[in-house]
Amino acid sequence: MSKGYTGEIIRQHADGRQEGNYIAVHVDRVLVHDPALALLIKDFEKLGTPIWDPGRVLLTVDHFAPPSTVERANLVRQVLEFSKQAGLTHTQVYQGICHQLFVEGTGVVPGGLVVGSDSHTTTAGALGCLATGMASTDILYTLVTGNTWLCPPDAVRVNLSGKMPDSVMGKDIILYLLGRSGEGGYLGNALEFYDHSAHIGMDDRLAICNMVVEGGAKNGLFYPDEITAAYLKNRDGAVETGVWDTLSVPKYKKEETIDISFLEPQIALPHSPANGVPVKDAVGEKVNQVFIGSCTGGRFRDLEMAAQILKGRRVHDTVRLMASPASQKIYRQAIEKGYIQILVDAGAVILNPSCGPCGGIDKGILAAGDVCLSTSNRNFKGRLGDPAARTFLCSPLTAAAGAVQGVITDPRDFL
Protein backbone atom coordinates (compact mmCIF):
# COMPACT_ATOMS: atom_id res chain seq x y z
CA MET A 1 0.00 0.00 0.00
CA SER A 2 1.27 3.44 -0.88
CA LYS A 3 -1.81 5.49 -0.14
CA GLY A 4 -0.43 7.66 2.67
CA TYR A 5 -2.46 9.38 5.36
CA THR A 6 -5.12 10.05 2.69
CA GLY A 7 -5.63 6.30 2.28
CA GLU A 8 -6.08 5.97 6.05
CA ILE A 9 -8.71 8.72 6.04
CA ILE A 10 -10.58 6.97 3.20
CA ARG A 11 -10.41 3.65 5.05
CA GLN A 12 -11.86 5.25 8.20
CA HIS A 13 -14.74 6.77 6.20
CA ALA A 14 -15.56 3.71 4.06
CA ASP A 15 -19.16 2.46 4.24
CA GLY A 16 -18.33 -1.04 2.99
CA ARG A 17 -19.38 -0.73 -0.65
CA GLN A 18 -16.87 -1.06 -3.47
CA GLU A 19 -17.18 -1.00 -7.26
CA GLY A 20 -14.00 -1.54 -9.25
CA ASN A 21 -11.31 0.59 -7.65
CA TYR A 22 -13.86 2.97 -6.11
CA ILE A 23 -14.95 2.95 -2.48
CA ALA A 24 -18.08 4.59 -1.10
CA VAL A 25 -17.23 6.90 1.79
CA HIS A 26 -19.15 9.03 4.30
CA VAL A 27 -18.54 12.73 3.90
CA ASP A 28 -18.13 14.95 6.99
CA ARG A 29 -18.75 18.33 5.39
CA VAL A 30 -19.82 19.62 1.97
CA LEU A 31 -19.09 22.96 0.42
CA VAL A 32 -21.20 24.32 -2.42
CA HIS A 33 -21.18 27.74 -4.03
CA ASP A 34 -23.62 29.81 -6.04
CA PRO A 35 -22.83 28.86 -9.68
CA ALA A 36 -22.41 25.16 -8.85
CA LEU A 37 -25.70 25.00 -6.97
CA ALA A 38 -27.52 27.05 -9.63
CA LEU A 39 -26.85 24.24 -12.11
CA LEU A 40 -28.50 21.71 -9.76
CA ILE A 41 -31.72 23.37 -8.70
CA LYS A 42 -33.83 21.85 -11.50
CA ASP A 43 -32.35 18.40 -10.86
CA PHE A 44 -33.19 18.71 -7.17
CA GLU A 45 -36.76 19.71 -8.01
CA LYS A 46 -37.14 16.65 -10.25
CA LEU A 47 -35.65 14.31 -7.65
CA GLY A 48 -37.81 15.76 -4.89
CA THR A 49 -35.46 14.47 -2.18
CA PRO A 50 -34.26 16.37 0.89
CA ILE A 51 -30.65 17.17 1.71
CA TRP A 52 -29.18 14.42 3.84
CA ASP A 53 -27.95 16.69 6.64
CA PRO A 54 -28.42 20.45 6.14
CA GLY A 55 -26.19 21.18 9.14
CA ARG A 56 -23.16 19.70 7.36
CA VAL A 57 -23.45 21.89 4.28
CA LEU A 58 -21.75 25.24 3.80
CA LEU A 59 -23.38 27.24 1.02
CA THR A 60 -21.60 30.40 -0.06
CA VAL A 61 -22.59 33.13 -2.47
CA ASP A 62 -19.09 34.21 -3.47
CA HIS A 63 -18.83 33.96 -7.27
CA PHE A 64 -21.62 36.35 -8.16
CA ALA A 65 -20.89 38.49 -5.14
CA PRO A 66 -22.62 40.80 -5.66
CA PRO A 67 -23.98 39.84 -9.10
CA SER A 68 -22.99 41.95 -12.10
CA THR A 69 -25.75 40.93 -14.54
CA VAL A 70 -29.49 40.35 -14.36
CA GLU A 71 -29.04 36.64 -15.16
CA ARG A 72 -26.63 36.26 -12.24
CA ALA A 73 -28.88 38.25 -9.93
CA ASN A 74 -31.67 35.80 -10.76
CA LEU A 75 -29.37 32.84 -10.10
CA VAL A 76 -28.41 34.23 -6.69
CA ARG A 77 -32.09 34.70 -5.89
CA GLN A 78 -32.85 31.08 -6.87
CA VAL A 79 -29.91 29.81 -4.82
CA LEU A 80 -31.08 31.68 -1.73
CA GLU A 81 -34.66 30.44 -2.17
CA PHE A 82 -33.29 26.90 -2.48
CA SER A 83 -31.25 27.37 0.71
CA LYS A 84 -34.35 28.43 2.62
CA GLN A 85 -36.53 25.61 1.31
CA ALA A 86 -33.84 22.99 1.92
CA GLY A 87 -33.35 24.23 5.47
CA LEU A 88 -29.64 24.95 5.10
CA THR A 89 -28.25 26.41 8.30
CA HIS A 90 -24.81 27.59 7.11
CA THR A 91 -25.46 29.91 4.19
CA GLN A 92 -23.06 32.80 3.84
CA VAL A 93 -23.83 35.58 1.42
CA TYR A 94 -21.00 37.89 0.33
CA GLN A 95 -19.03 36.98 3.48
CA GLY A 96 -15.96 35.72 1.68
CA ILE A 97 -14.54 33.11 -0.66
CA CYS A 98 -15.86 29.62 0.01
CA HIS A 99 -12.45 28.02 0.64
CA GLN A 100 -11.63 30.58 3.30
CA LEU A 101 -15.08 30.38 4.94
CA PHE A 102 -14.82 26.57 4.94
CA VAL A 103 -11.74 26.64 7.18
CA GLU A 104 -12.87 29.65 9.25
CA GLY A 105 -15.96 27.80 10.48
CA THR A 106 -15.96 24.74 12.68
CA GLY A 107 -16.32 21.25 11.24
CA VAL A 108 -13.28 20.91 9.00
CA VAL A 109 -10.82 19.06 11.23
CA PRO A 110 -7.77 16.77 10.95
CA GLY A 111 -8.65 13.28 9.80
CA GLY A 112 -11.92 14.47 8.27
CA LEU A 113 -13.18 13.92 4.75
CA VAL A 114 -14.72 16.92 3.00
CA VAL A 115 -15.75 17.65 -0.57
CA GLY A 116 -16.67 20.85 -2.35
CA SER A 117 -18.09 21.96 -5.66
CA ASP A 118 -14.89 23.65 -6.73
CA SER A 119 -11.46 22.42 -7.76
CA HIS A 120 -9.76 24.53 -5.08
CA THR A 121 -11.54 22.65 -2.29
CA THR A 122 -8.09 21.07 -1.84
CA THR A 123 -7.29 24.21 0.23
CA ALA A 124 -8.86 22.73 3.37
CA GLY A 125 -6.30 19.91 3.37
CA ALA A 126 -3.98 22.35 5.14
CA LEU A 127 -5.87 21.37 8.30
CA GLY A 128 -4.88 17.73 7.86
CA CYS A 129 -8.07 16.43 6.31
CA LEU A 130 -8.85 14.88 2.93
CA ALA A 131 -10.38 17.73 0.95
CA THR A 132 -11.15 17.36 -2.73
CA GLY A 133 -13.06 19.14 -5.45
CA MET A 134 -15.99 17.84 -7.44
CA ALA A 135 -18.29 19.26 -10.07
CA SER A 136 -21.99 20.03 -9.53
CA THR A 137 -23.55 16.61 -10.20
CA ASP A 138 -21.14 14.80 -7.85
CA ILE A 139 -22.07 17.36 -5.20
CA LEU A 140 -25.75 16.68 -5.79
CA TYR A 141 -25.07 13.00 -5.11
CA THR A 142 -23.33 13.88 -1.84
CA LEU A 143 -26.01 16.36 -0.80
CA VAL A 144 -28.65 13.65 -1.19
CA THR A 145 -26.77 10.64 0.21
CA GLY A 146 -24.00 12.00 2.46
CA ASN A 147 -21.58 9.82 0.52
CA THR A 148 -19.22 9.98 -2.41
CA TRP A 149 -17.09 7.47 -4.29
CA LEU A 150 -13.30 7.77 -4.18
CA CYS A 151 -10.42 5.76 -5.55
CA PRO A 152 -7.64 5.79 -2.90
CA PRO A 153 -4.90 7.78 -4.63
CA ASP A 154 -1.20 7.01 -4.69
CA ALA A 155 0.38 9.36 -2.18
CA VAL A 156 3.50 11.46 -2.65
CA ARG A 157 5.18 12.67 0.52
CA VAL A 158 6.78 16.10 0.31
CA ASN A 159 9.20 16.89 3.14
CA LEU A 160 9.66 20.60 3.72
CA SER A 161 12.79 21.39 5.67
CA GLY A 162 15.01 24.35 6.45
CA LYS A 163 14.08 27.82 7.67
CA MET A 164 11.80 29.79 5.39
CA PRO A 165 13.55 32.98 4.15
CA ASP A 166 11.70 36.27 4.81
CA SER A 167 11.21 36.79 1.07
CA VAL A 168 9.51 33.41 0.57
CA MET A 169 5.85 32.57 1.16
CA GLY A 170 3.69 29.48 0.73
CA LYS A 171 2.91 30.64 -2.79
CA ASP A 172 6.60 30.46 -3.74
CA ILE A 173 6.83 26.91 -2.39
CA ILE A 174 3.90 25.64 -4.43
CA LEU A 175 4.96 27.52 -7.60
CA TYR A 176 8.39 25.94 -7.24
CA LEU A 177 6.89 22.49 -6.78
CA LEU A 178 4.53 22.90 -9.75
CA GLY A 179 7.34 24.25 -11.91
CA ARG A 180 9.32 21.14 -11.10
CA SER A 181 6.48 18.65 -11.66
CA GLY A 182 4.76 20.29 -14.61
CA GLU A 183 1.03 20.66 -15.17
CA GLY A 184 -0.50 17.29 -14.39
CA GLY A 185 2.75 16.09 -12.83
CA TYR A 186 0.82 14.72 -9.84
CA LEU A 187 -2.24 13.59 -11.80
CA GLY A 188 -4.65 11.79 -9.46
CA ASN A 189 -2.13 11.68 -6.57
CA ALA A 190 -2.42 12.78 -2.96
CA LEU A 191 0.30 15.29 -2.02
CA GLU A 192 1.14 15.06 1.67
CA PHE A 193 3.35 17.75 3.17
CA TYR A 194 5.47 17.23 6.27
CA ASP A 195 6.70 20.45 7.82
CA HIS A 196 9.77 19.19 9.64
CA SER A 197 11.46 22.39 10.69
CA ALA A 198 10.16 25.09 8.41
CA HIS A 199 7.30 26.09 10.74
CA ILE A 200 5.17 27.18 7.84
CA GLY A 201 2.18 29.18 9.09
CA MET A 202 -1.41 28.16 8.36
CA ASP A 203 -2.06 30.91 5.78
CA ASP A 204 0.95 29.69 3.78
CA ARG A 205 -0.18 26.07 4.13
CA LEU A 206 -3.62 27.00 2.81
CA ALA A 207 -2.01 28.66 -0.23
CA ILE A 208 0.07 25.53 -0.88
CA CYS A 209 -2.86 23.10 -0.62
CA ASN A 210 -5.02 25.45 -2.70
CA MET A 211 -2.78 24.98 -5.73
CA VAL A 212 -1.96 21.27 -5.58
CA VAL A 213 -4.82 20.79 -8.06
CA GLU A 214 -2.77 22.74 -10.65
CA GLY A 215 -0.44 19.74 -10.66
CA GLY A 216 -3.43 17.46 -11.14
CA ALA A 217 -3.47 16.18 -7.54
CA LYS A 218 -6.69 14.80 -6.07
CA ASN A 219 -5.89 16.39 -2.72
CA GLY A 220 -3.09 17.96 -0.76
CA LEU A 221 -2.71 17.95 2.99
CA PHE A 222 -0.36 18.96 5.74
CA TYR A 223 0.30 16.28 8.29
CA PRO A 224 -1.24 17.76 11.46
CA ASP A 225 1.20 19.22 13.98
CA GLU A 226 1.40 21.94 16.61
CA ILE A 227 0.66 24.65 14.02
CA THR A 228 -2.58 22.83 13.16
CA ALA A 229 -3.42 22.46 16.84
CA ALA A 230 -2.81 26.16 17.51
CA TYR A 231 -5.03 27.14 14.56
CA LEU A 232 -7.85 24.89 15.78
CA LYS A 233 -7.53 26.09 19.36
CA ASN A 234 -7.86 29.67 18.20
CA ARG A 235 -10.83 28.75 15.98
CA ASP A 236 -12.77 26.24 18.06
CA GLY A 237 -11.56 26.85 21.58
CA ALA A 238 -10.92 23.31 22.73
CA VAL A 239 -9.07 20.94 20.42
CA GLU A 240 -9.31 17.21 20.20
CA THR A 241 -5.69 16.19 20.02
CA GLY A 242 -4.23 12.94 18.94
CA VAL A 243 -6.79 12.18 16.23
CA TRP A 244 -4.01 11.60 13.75
CA ASP A 245 -1.83 9.61 16.14
CA THR A 246 -4.33 6.78 16.10
CA LEU A 247 -3.70 6.20 12.40
CA SER A 248 -1.07 3.72 11.33
CA VAL A 249 2.16 5.06 9.85
CA PRO A 250 1.42 5.87 6.23
CA LYS A 251 3.41 4.54 3.30
CA TYR A 252 4.14 6.44 0.14
CA LYS A 253 4.58 5.85 -3.57
CA LYS A 254 7.30 8.46 -3.70
CA GLU A 255 9.09 10.87 -1.39
CA GLU A 256 10.44 14.33 -2.27
CA THR A 257 12.28 16.86 -0.14
CA ILE A 258 12.54 20.61 -0.52
CA ASP A 259 15.02 22.59 1.56
CA ILE A 260 13.14 25.87 1.74
CA SER A 261 16.12 27.81 3.07
CA PHE A 262 17.52 27.75 -0.49
CA LEU A 263 14.26 28.81 -2.15
CA GLU A 264 14.00 32.15 -3.96
CA PRO A 265 10.79 34.08 -4.75
CA GLN A 266 9.02 32.36 -7.68
CA ILE A 267 6.77 33.54 -10.51
CA ALA A 268 4.66 31.53 -12.97
CA LEU A 269 4.93 32.86 -16.52
CA PRO A 270 1.86 33.00 -18.78
CA HIS A 271 -0.21 30.85 -19.43
CA SER A 272 0.27 28.05 -16.89
CA PRO A 273 0.61 27.85 -13.09
CA ALA A 274 3.31 25.25 -13.74
CA ASN A 275 5.54 27.77 -15.57
CA GLY A 276 7.34 28.71 -12.35
CA VAL A 277 10.78 30.34 -12.53
CA PRO A 278 12.73 32.45 -9.99
CA VAL A 279 11.40 36.03 -10.04
CA LYS A 280 14.94 37.25 -10.77
CA ASP A 281 14.67 35.61 -14.23
CA ALA A 282 11.59 37.67 -15.12
CA VAL A 283 12.45 41.11 -13.70
CA GLY A 284 11.88 44.19 -15.81
CA GLU A 285 8.69 43.09 -17.60
CA LYS A 286 6.18 45.96 -17.52
CA VAL A 287 2.90 45.34 -15.70
CA ASN A 288 -0.23 47.50 -15.67
CA GLN A 289 -2.48 45.59 -13.29
CA VAL A 290 -1.72 43.97 -9.95
CA PHE A 291 -4.21 41.85 -8.01
CA ILE A 292 -3.67 40.87 -4.38
CA GLY A 293 -6.48 38.58 -3.29
CA SER A 294 -8.30 35.27 -3.99
CA CYS A 295 -8.49 31.98 -2.09
CA THR A 296 -4.75 31.62 -2.68
CA GLY A 297 -3.40 35.06 -1.87
CA GLY A 298 -5.99 37.12 0.04
CA ARG A 299 -5.44 35.92 3.62
CA PHE A 300 -4.28 37.90 6.62
CA ARG A 301 -0.58 37.15 6.17
CA ASP A 302 -0.87 37.98 2.45
CA LEU A 303 -2.24 41.45 3.22
CA GLU A 304 0.31 41.87 6.02
CA MET A 305 3.23 41.10 3.66
CA ALA A 306 1.85 43.36 0.92
CA ALA A 307 1.43 46.16 3.47
CA GLN A 308 5.01 45.67 4.63
CA ILE A 309 6.23 46.65 1.16
CA LEU A 310 3.58 49.26 0.39
CA LYS A 311 3.93 51.15 3.69
CA GLY A 312 4.93 54.74 2.94
CA ARG A 313 5.18 54.00 -0.82
CA ARG A 314 2.96 54.75 -3.81
CA VAL A 315 1.79 52.41 -6.53
CA HIS A 316 3.54 53.21 -9.82
CA ASP A 317 1.49 55.62 -11.93
CA THR A 318 1.13 53.11 -14.78
CA VAL A 319 -0.28 50.40 -12.49
CA ARG A 320 -3.80 49.70 -11.22
CA LEU A 321 -3.60 47.84 -7.91
CA MET A 322 -6.63 45.95 -6.64
CA ALA A 323 -6.70 44.18 -3.29
CA SER A 324 -9.44 41.91 -2.00
CA PRO A 325 -9.39 40.21 1.41
CA ALA A 326 -10.48 36.56 1.19
CA SER A 327 -13.22 37.03 3.80
CA GLN A 328 -14.99 39.70 5.81
CA LYS A 329 -13.24 38.38 8.91
CA ILE A 330 -9.83 38.92 7.31
CA TYR A 331 -11.01 42.32 6.05
CA ARG A 332 -11.88 43.35 9.62
CA GLN A 333 -8.56 42.06 11.00
CA ALA A 334 -6.65 43.91 8.28
CA ILE A 335 -8.51 47.12 9.11
CA GLU A 336 -7.70 46.71 12.81
CA LYS A 337 -4.01 46.23 12.05
CA GLY A 338 -3.94 49.23 9.71
CA TYR A 339 -3.05 47.23 6.59
CA ILE A 340 -6.10 48.41 4.65
CA GLN A 341 -5.16 52.02 5.40
CA ILE A 342 -1.63 51.37 4.15
CA LEU A 343 -2.93 49.79 0.93
CA VAL A 344 -5.39 52.62 0.29
CA ASP A 345 -2.74 55.25 1.00
CA ALA A 346 -0.47 53.51 -1.50
CA GLY A 347 -3.18 53.83 -4.15
CA ALA A 348 -4.87 50.43 -4.03
CA VAL A 349 -8.55 49.92 -4.77
CA ILE A 350 -10.07 47.64 -2.12
CA LEU A 351 -12.63 45.18 -3.48
CA ASN A 352 -15.07 43.19 -1.39
CA PRO A 353 -14.20 39.53 -0.75
CA SER A 354 -15.29 37.49 -3.79
CA CYS A 355 -14.11 35.16 -6.54
CA GLY A 356 -14.77 37.81 -9.21
CA PRO A 357 -11.32 39.05 -10.25
CA CYS A 358 -9.63 35.61 -10.09
CA GLY A 359 -12.18 33.80 -12.22
CA GLY A 360 -12.70 36.48 -14.83
CA ILE A 361 -16.24 36.88 -13.49
CA ASP A 362 -16.25 40.59 -12.74
CA LYS A 363 -14.10 43.49 -11.45
CA GLY A 364 -10.72 43.90 -13.07
CA ILE A 365 -11.25 42.04 -16.35
CA LEU A 366 -8.12 42.38 -18.50
CA ALA A 367 -7.99 43.99 -21.96
CA ALA A 368 -5.94 42.69 -24.90
CA GLY A 369 -2.29 43.54 -24.24
CA ASP A 370 -2.73 43.99 -20.48
CA VAL A 371 -0.07 42.45 -18.27
CA CYS A 372 -1.19 41.40 -14.80
CA LEU A 373 0.68 40.27 -11.69
CA SER A 374 -1.70 38.22 -9.61
CA THR A 375 -1.59 36.37 -6.30
CA SER A 376 -4.39 34.08 -7.51
CA ASN A 377 -4.00 30.50 -8.69
CA ARG A 378 -4.54 30.37 -12.46
CA ASN A 379 -3.08 32.32 -15.35
CA PHE A 380 -4.68 30.35 -18.15
CA LYS A 381 -5.08 32.17 -21.43
CA GLY A 382 -8.34 34.12 -21.38
CA ARG A 383 -9.24 33.29 -17.78
CA LEU A 384 -8.91 36.84 -16.52
CA GLY A 385 -10.24 38.52 -19.63
CA ASP A 386 -9.10 38.90 -23.23
CA PRO A 387 -7.05 35.94 -24.52
CA ALA A 388 -4.40 38.43 -25.61
CA ALA A 389 -3.79 39.54 -22.00
CA ARG A 390 -0.95 37.96 -20.01
CA THR A 391 -0.96 37.04 -16.32
CA PHE A 392 1.96 36.18 -14.05
CA LEU A 393 1.31 34.42 -10.74
CA CYS A 394 3.35 35.32 -7.67
CA SER A 395 3.29 35.90 -3.91
CA PRO A 396 1.80 39.06 -2.37
CA LEU A 397 5.36 40.25 -1.64
CA THR A 398 6.32 40.01 -5.31
CA ALA A 399 2.98 41.51 -6.37
CA ALA A 400 3.44 44.52 -4.06
CA ALA A 401 7.03 45.05 -5.24
CA GLY A 402 5.82 45.00 -8.86
CA ALA A 403 2.99 47.42 -8.08
CA VAL A 404 5.48 49.96 -6.73
CA GLN A 405 7.99 49.62 -9.55
CA GLY A 406 5.62 49.11 -12.50
CA VAL A 407 7.74 46.19 -13.62
CA ILE A 408 8.27 42.67 -12.30
CA THR A 409 10.58 43.13 -9.32
CA ASP A 410 12.34 40.77 -6.94
CA PRO A 411 10.79 41.52 -3.52
CA ARG A 412 14.21 41.12 -1.90
CA ASP A 413 14.96 44.61 -3.26
CA PHE A 414 12.50 45.90 -0.63
CA LEU A 415 13.26 43.64 2.32
Place this chain on the structure above:
Amino acid sequence: MPLKNTITGRAWVLGDNVNTDDLHPPSFFSMDSKRMKEGIVAGMKNLNASEEEEIDTQGLIIVAGDNFGCGSSRETSVRALIASGVQGVIARSFARIFYRSLVNLALLPLVCRTIQAVVQPGDTLTLFPQEQKIRIGNDRFFDTDPMDLHFHRILESGGLIGYLRREMSVESKEHGRGI
Protein backbone atom coordinates in the same frame (compact mmCIF):
# COMPACT_ATOMS: atom_id res chain seq x y z
CA MET B 1 -29.60 1.25 -20.30
CA PRO B 2 -26.56 -0.44 -21.88
CA LEU B 3 -23.82 1.61 -23.51
CA LYS B 4 -24.31 2.40 -27.17
CA ASN B 5 -22.66 -0.09 -29.52
CA THR B 6 -21.12 2.48 -31.80
CA ILE B 7 -20.72 6.24 -31.91
CA THR B 8 -19.53 8.04 -35.04
CA GLY B 9 -18.23 11.56 -35.44
CA ARG B 10 -15.56 13.90 -36.82
CA ALA B 11 -12.29 14.40 -34.96
CA TRP B 12 -11.59 17.71 -33.19
CA VAL B 13 -7.91 17.38 -32.30
CA LEU B 14 -6.41 19.12 -29.26
CA GLY B 15 -3.02 19.09 -27.53
CA ASP B 16 -1.88 18.46 -23.93
CA ASN B 17 -3.09 20.26 -20.79
CA VAL B 18 -6.14 21.86 -22.40
CA ASN B 19 -7.99 23.40 -19.45
CA THR B 20 -11.69 24.12 -19.00
CA ASP B 21 -11.10 27.88 -19.33
CA ASP B 22 -9.60 27.23 -22.78
CA LEU B 23 -12.45 24.94 -23.74
CA HIS B 24 -15.23 27.13 -22.42
CA PRO B 25 -14.13 30.64 -21.35
CA PRO B 26 -15.54 31.65 -17.94
CA SER B 27 -17.40 34.65 -19.33
CA PHE B 28 -19.77 32.19 -21.06
CA PHE B 29 -21.01 30.72 -17.78
CA SER B 30 -24.76 30.77 -18.25
CA MET B 31 -27.87 28.66 -17.82
CA ASP B 32 -28.92 29.64 -21.34
CA SER B 33 -27.94 26.83 -23.70
CA LYS B 34 -27.44 29.23 -26.63
CA ARG B 35 -24.92 31.24 -24.62
CA MET B 36 -23.31 28.02 -23.36
CA LYS B 37 -22.85 26.80 -26.95
CA GLU B 38 -21.31 30.11 -27.99
CA GLY B 39 -18.70 29.43 -25.32
CA ILE B 40 -17.58 26.23 -27.09
CA VAL B 41 -17.22 28.12 -30.37
CA ALA B 42 -15.16 30.78 -28.54
CA GLY B 43 -13.09 27.98 -27.03
CA MET B 44 -12.47 26.41 -30.42
CA LYS B 45 -11.31 29.77 -31.77
CA ASN B 46 -9.00 30.19 -28.78
CA LEU B 47 -7.59 26.73 -29.21
CA ASN B 48 -7.16 26.02 -32.87
CA ALA B 49 -9.87 27.23 -35.23
CA SER B 50 -9.36 30.33 -37.37
CA GLU B 51 -11.50 33.41 -36.80
CA GLU B 52 -13.18 33.11 -40.20
CA GLU B 53 -13.89 29.41 -40.03
CA GLU B 54 -17.55 28.38 -40.10
CA ILE B 55 -17.80 26.14 -37.05
CA ASP B 56 -20.16 23.19 -36.86
CA THR B 57 -19.87 21.48 -33.49
CA GLN B 58 -22.56 18.88 -34.14
CA GLY B 59 -21.12 15.37 -34.30
CA LEU B 60 -17.60 16.18 -33.11
CA ILE B 61 -15.47 13.73 -31.16
CA ILE B 62 -12.62 15.33 -29.22
CA VAL B 63 -9.17 13.75 -29.39
CA ALA B 64 -6.94 15.35 -26.75
CA GLY B 65 -3.52 14.67 -25.26
CA ASP B 66 -2.55 14.46 -21.60
CA ASN B 67 -4.35 15.97 -18.61
CA PHE B 68 -7.40 16.97 -20.63
CA GLY B 69 -9.89 19.23 -18.85
CA CYS B 70 -7.59 20.48 -16.09
CA GLY B 71 -8.43 23.61 -14.15
CA SER B 72 -11.83 24.79 -13.02
CA SER B 73 -14.50 22.27 -12.05
CA ARG B 74 -17.25 24.33 -13.74
CA GLU B 75 -19.63 21.70 -15.04
CA THR B 76 -20.85 24.09 -17.71
CA SER B 77 -17.81 23.11 -19.78
CA VAL B 78 -19.18 19.56 -20.12
CA ARG B 79 -22.80 20.66 -20.32
CA ALA B 80 -21.81 22.99 -23.17
CA LEU B 81 -20.07 20.15 -25.04
CA ILE B 82 -23.24 18.09 -24.78
CA ALA B 83 -25.45 21.01 -25.82
CA SER B 84 -23.15 21.55 -28.81
CA GLY B 85 -23.63 17.98 -30.05
CA VAL B 86 -20.19 16.60 -29.15
CA GLN B 87 -20.46 12.80 -29.20
CA GLY B 88 -17.46 11.54 -27.26
CA VAL B 89 -14.11 12.53 -25.75
CA ILE B 90 -10.83 10.68 -26.19
CA ALA B 91 -7.66 11.65 -24.34
CA ARG B 92 -4.31 10.19 -23.39
CA SER B 93 -5.18 11.14 -19.80
CA PHE B 94 -7.90 13.20 -18.13
CA ALA B 95 -7.96 15.64 -15.21
CA ARG B 96 -10.01 13.87 -12.56
CA ILE B 97 -12.91 16.30 -12.01
CA PHE B 98 -13.46 16.70 -15.75
CA TYR B 99 -13.43 12.91 -16.24
CA ARG B 100 -16.00 12.48 -13.48
CA SER B 101 -18.20 15.17 -15.04
CA LEU B 102 -18.11 13.47 -18.44
CA VAL B 103 -19.22 10.21 -16.84
CA ASN B 104 -21.73 11.92 -14.54
CA LEU B 105 -23.41 13.60 -17.51
CA ALA B 106 -23.02 10.48 -19.70
CA LEU B 107 -20.74 11.92 -22.38
CA LEU B 108 -18.49 8.96 -23.14
CA PRO B 109 -14.81 9.43 -22.16
CA LEU B 110 -12.22 7.02 -23.51
CA VAL B 111 -8.55 6.80 -22.60
CA CYS B 112 -6.40 6.00 -25.63
CA ARG B 113 -2.65 6.58 -25.80
CA THR B 114 -1.95 5.78 -29.43
CA ILE B 115 -4.48 7.53 -31.64
CA GLN B 116 -2.98 11.00 -31.03
CA ALA B 117 0.05 10.21 -33.20
CA VAL B 118 -2.02 9.56 -36.32
CA VAL B 119 -5.39 11.27 -36.05
CA GLN B 120 -6.03 14.25 -38.32
CA PRO B 121 -8.63 16.99 -37.73
CA GLY B 122 -11.90 16.02 -39.39
CA ASP B 123 -11.11 12.28 -39.59
CA THR B 124 -14.18 10.09 -39.29
CA LEU B 125 -14.00 8.23 -35.97
CA THR B 126 -16.09 5.31 -34.80
CA LEU B 127 -16.09 4.46 -31.10
CA PHE B 128 -16.82 0.91 -29.95
CA PRO B 129 -17.16 1.33 -26.17
CA GLN B 130 -18.05 -2.32 -25.50
CA GLU B 131 -15.08 -3.64 -27.47
CA GLN B 132 -12.75 -0.90 -26.13
CA LYS B 133 -11.75 0.10 -29.66
CA ILE B 134 -11.67 3.25 -31.76
CA ARG B 135 -11.57 3.21 -35.55
CA ILE B 136 -10.30 5.91 -37.88
CA GLY B 137 -11.94 5.71 -41.30
CA ASN B 138 -12.71 2.13 -42.26
CA ASP B 139 -9.80 0.06 -41.13
CA ARG B 140 -7.40 1.62 -38.60
CA PHE B 141 -8.16 0.40 -35.07
CA PHE B 142 -6.85 1.62 -31.70
CA ASP B 143 -7.27 0.11 -28.24
CA THR B 144 -8.71 2.06 -25.33
CA ASP B 145 -7.97 1.46 -21.64
CA PRO B 146 -10.61 -0.46 -19.70
CA MET B 147 -13.03 1.75 -17.81
CA ASP B 148 -13.41 1.29 -14.05
CA LEU B 149 -16.50 -0.73 -13.12
CA HIS B 150 -17.88 2.16 -11.04
CA PHE B 151 -17.85 4.58 -13.96
CA HIS B 152 -19.16 1.89 -16.28
CA ARG B 153 -22.17 1.47 -13.99
CA ILE B 154 -22.79 5.23 -13.91
CA LEU B 155 -22.70 5.39 -17.72
CA GLU B 156 -25.04 2.42 -17.94
CA SER B 157 -27.44 4.32 -15.69
CA GLY B 158 -27.39 7.26 -18.11
CA GLY B 159 -25.28 9.37 -15.73
CA LEU B 160 -24.90 9.91 -11.99
CA ILE B 161 -28.47 11.10 -11.43
CA GLY B 162 -29.73 7.88 -13.06
CA TYR B 163 -27.33 5.92 -10.86
CA LEU B 164 -28.63 7.76 -7.79
CA ARG B 165 -32.26 7.06 -8.78
CA ARG B 166 -31.37 3.39 -9.14
CA GLU B 167 -29.77 3.38 -5.66
CA MET B 168 -32.79 5.15 -4.19
CA SER B 169 -35.25 2.69 -5.74
CA VAL B 170 -33.26 -0.28 -4.41
CA GLU B 171 -33.21 1.34 -0.96
CA SER B 172 -36.94 2.04 -0.97
CA LYS B 173 -37.71 -1.55 -2.03
CA GLU B 174 -35.51 -2.87 0.78
CA HIS B 175 -37.16 -0.48 3.18
CA GLY B 176 -40.58 -1.66 1.94
CA ARG B 177 -39.71 -5.29 2.68
CA GLY B 178 -38.66 -4.28 6.19
CA ILE B 179 -42.14 -2.96 6.86
